[in-house]
Amino acid sequence: MRSVGDIMVVGLKDGFKMFGISIMTCCAVTVCNMFMNYYLDLTAVENLVTGEYARAFYDAQLMNSKVVCSVSGGCLLATTVIMLFFYIGHYINSHGMEIGILKALGYSDIKIAKGFSVFGASVFSGCIVGYLLSFSLMPKFYELQNEEGLLPDISPNFHLPLFLWTVIAPAGFFALIAVGHSLIKLKQPCVNLLKGIARTKGKNRNVKDKKNFISDMRSSVLRSRKTLVFFIAFSSFCFGTMIQMSSSMRELSSDMMGIMIFIIGIALAFTTLYIALTAVIKSNLKNITMMRIFGYSAGECKRSVLDGYRPAAYIGFLIGSVYQYILLKIMVEIVFSEIEGIPAEFNFDFPVFFIVLLSFIIIYEGIMLIYGSGMRKIPLKQIMSE
């Protein structure tokens, strides 16, 4: 937040703090650019592809590129939009006081909202890194895609339209969305922002009494930030989908594809989980501190603040497992059915499922324990010096 004399409400620094968005867009651009670049370079040599078998392989490669690009790109795009909305809402809530003062002083919504366009910067930085990353991976990727030498040897070329579509367009698009969404969010009386009513609006419902206070607290924490439930579910969805898919991809496609999907899965899962948990802890810091001051143990605080998300996490994981199975089954039947040497049948891999489930349980519960024990170290005095 800048000084009142400054029109820019959100600083460039805030934009870069949204590294979650950067990681997301970096992944998306890496994958999409690599496959699209390959797609474009491949279509350029279409005339040189001869022979029925090579032709089928060529078509499959094109199809493969389109599928991977739209599945991962679309998935990541949707997530980035949701994440951006979440960040903006979060930012406006946690800076309600300052924004309220600006509004009270007579700053117009649009003047304040314009500042949010710097979120486009975090998108841009992610895109540009992803773009460069994809080019550094491309030579190896091209080589592996054509391991059997069925297609003419091609090397990566630069395509200007692709650069515009994967780097410039997203940055501009997200800057616009950020301004638009913040305009909607800012449209409320400044007293609400000042008093923090905006933060609690629609979230404070009287619900039935639970059997103990910890359960009451747990359900109120869940209700107060519903997007976070989605994030945590999405995080484990990514973990479940991508890790299991990567194992299948190593057999179906190449090691490289498998490893790439594995890395994207891990990056997505941990980034979203980190963002969600940090937000949960941050927005509940005062409450946790107050509970600790009154004599609730760190374990009880953890149970009331974090444990409510467990069902969402496990459901996300299960949905992800089913989703990747269906997706791969469809892909195998459409893309690979015409090529020999690849099994046209695809079955659910139970051993892999159980291994991934086990590691999921260990990682998820481990992270929760780490965050829980962090609650023991919250300086209790902090709350009084704000």
Place this chain on the structure above:
Amino acid sequence: MITVKNLTKYYGTGDNKFKALDGVSVNINEGDFVVILGASGSGKSTFLNVISGLERPDGGNIDYDGKKLENMNERELTEFRKNNTAFIFQQYYLLPHLNVDKNVKMGAALDKNKDYKKYIEAVGLGDKIKKFPSELSGGEQQRVSIARALAKNPKVLFLDEPTGALDEKTGRQILDYIIKLHKEQGFTMIMVTHNQNIAETANKIIKMNSGKITEMHENKNIKSAYEIGW
């Protein structure tokens, strides 16, 4: 009975090292109402936080009926707070997403106290039990925090400027509630305030300056919240 001996507390390090508490000793009896007075920055809050186990001292002893606070580990301190203390702050610090009832339940649950609704009645909020903090006035929020503190049946109640954010009329009313409940239940009460006049409601008055106790005396002429100037 609380016995505090030679308490010291430092903030910062090196050239910035600052002695916030400088050899503070005091005895507080069960059922006492102690008021701590002093200028801003004199170390009142620091003293309160240290003797209540929210912060650790750098030297000295804090003894609660033979239990030594300075020797306890984090878990024992939590257990100690759970069984003995409650707090009321200037800024209320209610849980914003919970209604009045649940906010008070937060304190009550620590004492397994199912009969906590009477405290909400006692602070005159029986008709606002389903309201959320953002729907209450400052004075009402502070009353909720009083009910929350008392619902856990504390042996010692710590208050840091409980009326600091309130106007005179509301402040008096709050003070009156606190004093009434103190009389009824007989817990020990230690209150920090800027307001000289509030001290006249206590039976023990401590004055602090630059981290030291400069004056300490019993008050023979205890007044009610409505008899003092403000």
